[in-house]
Amino acid sequence: MDKNKSAPINLGALINKTDLIITIVLIIIISVLWFETKNFEKASDLFANNIPAEMFPQILLIVILGMVLVLPFEHLLLKKNKKDIDSNRKKSIPNTTLFTMLLLTVIVAFSEILGAILTMIAICAALPIYWKEYRAKVLILYIIFFPLSVVFLFNFVLGVYFEPGLLEYILN
Amino acid sequence: MEDVVKGLGLLLEFENIILILGGVLIGVLVGALPGLSSPMAIALLIPFTISLEPVAAISMMAALYCAGTFGGSITAILINAPGAPPAVATALDGYPMAKNGEPGRALGLAAVASVLGGIFSLIVFIFAAPLLASVALEFGPAEYFGLAIFALSMLASMSGISSIRNLISGLTGVLLGTIGIHLTTGVERFTFNIGELEEGISFVPVLIGLFAVSELFKQSEKLNNVVERIHAKALKLPTWKELNKLKYTILRSSGIGTFIGILPAEGSTVAAIMGYNEARRWSKNKELFGKGSPEGIVGPEAANNAAAGGAMVPTLALGIPGSGSTALILAALIMHGFRPGPYLISETPEFVYAIFGAMLIANFGFLFIGLVGAKFFSLIAFIPRKLLWPAVFVFSMIGSYSFSSSMFDVWIMLAAGLLGYFMDRHGFGAAPLVMGLILGKLVEESFSQSMIIYDNNFLSFFESPIVILFFVLTFFSLSSPFWSKLFFKK
Numbered sequence: 001m002d003k004n005k006s007a008p009i010n011l012g013a014l015i016n017k018t019d020l021i022i023t024i025v026l027i028i029i030i031s032v033l034w035f036e037t038k039n040f041e042k043a044s045d046l047f048a049n050n051i052p053a054e055m056f057p058q059i060l061l062i063v064i065l066g067m068v069l070v071l072p073f074e075h076l077l078l079k080k081n082k083k084d085i086d087s088n089r090k091k092s093i094p095n096t097t098l099f100t101m102l103l104l105t106v107i108v109a110f111s112e113i114l115g116a117i118l119t120m121i122a123i124c125a126a127l128p129i130y131w132k133e134y135r136a137k138v139l140i141l142y143i144i145f146f147p148l149s150v151v152f153l154f155n156f157v158l159g160v161y162f163e164p165g166l167l168e169y170i171l172n
Numbered sequence: 173m174e175d176v177v178k179g180l181g182l183l184l185e186f187e188n189i190i191l192i193l194g195g196v197l198i199g200v201l202v203g204a205l206p207g208l209s210s211p212m213a214i215a216l217l218i219p220f221t222i223s224l225e226p227v228a229a230i231s232m233m234a235a236l237y238c239a240g241t242f243g244g245s246i247t248a249i250l251i252n253a254p255g256a257p258p259a260v261a262t263a264l265d266g267y268p269m270a271k272n273g274e275p276g277r278a279l280g281l282a283a284v285a286s287v288l289g290g291i292f293s294l295i296v297f298i299f300a301a302p303l304l305a306s307v308a309l310e311f312g313p314a315e316y317f318g319l320a321i322f323a324l325s326m327l328a329s330m331s332g333i334s335s336i337r338n339l340i341s342g343l344t345g346v347l348l349g350t351i352g353i354h355l356t357t358g359v360e361r362f363t364f365n366i367g368e369l370e371e372g373i374s375f376v377p378v379l380i381g382l383f384a385v386s387e388l389f390k391q392s393e394k395l396n397n398v399v400e401r402i403h404a405k406a407l408k409l410p411t412w413k414e415l416n417k418l419k420y421t422i423l424r425s426s427g428i429g430t431f432i433g434i435l436p437a438e439g440s441t442v443a444a445i446m447g448y449n450e451a452r453r454w455s456k457n458k459e460l461f462g463k464g465s466p467e468g469i470v471g472p473e474a475a476n477n478a479a480a481g482g483a484m485v486p487t488l489a490l491g492i493p494g495s496g497s498t499a500l501i502l503a504a505l506i507m508h509g510f511r512p513g514p515y516l517i518s519e520t521p522e523f524v525y526a527i528f529g530a531m532l533i534a535n536f537g538f539l540f541i542g543l544v545g546a547k548f549f550s551l552i553a554f555i556p557r558k559l560l561w562p563a564v565f566v567f568s569m570i571g572s573y574s575f576s577s578s579m580f581d582v583w584i585m586l587a588a589g590l591l592g593y594f595m596d597r598h599g600f601g602a603a604p605l606v607m608g609l610i611l612g613k614l615v616e617e618s619f620s621q622s623m624i625i626y627d628n629n630f631l632s633f634f635e636s637p638i639v640i641l642f643f644v645l646t647f648f649s650l651s652s653p654f655w656s657k658l659f660f661k662k
Binding site: 018019022033036037040041042043044051052053054056057060061063064067068070071074078083085088089093094096097100101104105108111112116119120123124127128131132133138142146147150154160161163 | 339340344347350354364392393556558565566567570583586590599620628
């Protein structure tokens with residue numbers, strides 16, 4: 001008996017689950033943006049001859065939507081070309097990467113309070129220590145001299161203005 | 173001729189020469205460091221060069237772009253870790269030759285082939301760019317719209333896992349370009365009542381985020397990778413006899429590279445792979461490929477450097493970027509107040525010749541740097557990543573902030589970095605998004621102007637034979653995955 005003929009169509013194999021989730025997320029974003037285009041203000045009569053401001057973004061959203069709908073099935077086409085869309089995402093995102101993202105977001109959030117110099121010191125200290133760089137001498141030299149040389153180069157030589165912060169407040 | 177002399181005159185100021193050599197040095201450095209890339213370095217450089225004279229700033233970036241392509245080959249040959257994607261094909265024979273005890277010879281072949289490929293493409297550039305620009309001067313808004321649509325469609329064939337995802341990225345870039353006040357109607361679009369968005373998203377933080385910060389997140393997954401290095405005492409230049417044997421391979425690859433580079437959106441990586449494949453196909457010693465064949469080194473090297481020069485042709489002559497790096501150079505040109513495209517060549521030809529001169533100097537510059545510093549550059553791959561990437565983030569923050577002294581731009585950079593990381597994970601390229609962002613204004617402006625001229629009648633686009641030609645090319649470009657199988661079946 002021909003196994004292929006008798007086998008039921010496996011919907012699970014037709015659709016890539018990760019891409020289905022991406023498609024749903026993208027459709028939500030596209031819908032939100034579409035409704036936003038409906039809320040664009042009306043152009044003044046002076047510009048009545050021009051095409052409406054929402055027309056071009058709406059065309060783009062429709063074209064993008066058309067392509068997004070193909071995504072869950074694209075893995076079938078790619079497989080034929082011996083490409084594996086899941087090769088890069090088989091493993092879950094490592095905790096190191098997620099925490100690095102979080103750490104940098106926190107540092108950026110506090111950078112206005114910290115000021116430029118302390119922010120640089122925080123980046124140069126927090127990331128290597130989190131990444132298990134434990135050579136104390138190397139680390140201390142790096143934390144002190146790298147930010148200082150950056151300040152010297154950009155502030156004194158190139159004239160880039162660095163926002164003052166906590167350090168300057170304490171010193172003054 | 174007068175313009176050539178003027179252009180070279182602009183270039184030959186002491187400060188400009190130093191900046192070009194600085195660009196070469198940075199290019200070779202970032203090229204040699206796995207993870208760092210020329211687009212990333214150009215993105216980081218843009219905010220710091222904005223106060224420089226335009227000739228100096230753009231020349232420095234063009235030099236960095238040329239040298240970055242070669243820099244990637246050093247680590248490809250010595251540690252089998254291509255510093256940049258275009259050097260992937262070089263590693264296939266470069267590393268085996270180095271392992272066979274001839275690292276200096278492999279580096280020498282790569283350097284000379286790169287220089288020759290680069291010079292070949294610059295000769296084409298100097299003749300083709302003004303010619304292309306003179307044709308483009310006749311273009312109206314409709315023709316420009318056709319050209320921009322064709323350039324966007326070429327994103328489908330850009331290197332990456334999926335054509336559809338490249339196109340989605342490119343169109344998302346175009347969509348991002350619509351944020352802010354619509355120039356022809358004065359209507360705010362997608363600003364969500366955020367004041368900073370009224371002028372649109374600035375290129376710099378997006379570029380830095382997509383190329384530098386997202387790479388930091390990727391690299392945080394592989395901080396402890398250990399590499400084995402082959403010691404190279406010096407670079408050994410090939411003899412005339414050896415070069416004579418390889419001349420057809422170099423010439424063929426240079427031609428392929430220049431052609432691929434000229435095509436919008438096609439970059440050095442595709443050129444290098446094609447250069448390698450063609451070198452193998454025409455070789456009398458196919459069995460040596462993969463074991464240290466000289467043709468396997470000069471083929472991709474001549475092609476990837478030729479593509480760098482080739483990519484500058486559409487960038488400067490049409491305002492259509494030929495690759496990810498040239499998209500950034502294009503962004504820098506716009507920030508310096510230039511209007512890239514045919515008017516750049518017709519109104520300021522000396523500027524274009526100055527860039528040509530800078531790229532020529534860069535080609536000899538990296539040969540010299542390669543000759544004296546190969547040993548040093550093979551060592552820089554060993555800079556601890558745990559210290560390198562925090563430094564990259566510091567530069568990213570300073571670059572994003574200093575451009576308009578706004579913390580909002582730093583947040584945009586971080587958001588772009590996160591977006592770039594997740595896009596890459598799911599097969600969406602960052603380079604197509606950047607190209608879409610940069611092409612976006614041209615697409616919308618030319619579309620709006622055409623619609624006004626044609627009284628909102630879409631069919632009028634088909635009245636121009638040039639527009640029809642671009643639409644046909646777009647159709648072929650988008651359908652290439654289907655018809656290429658028919659024509660190139662084994």
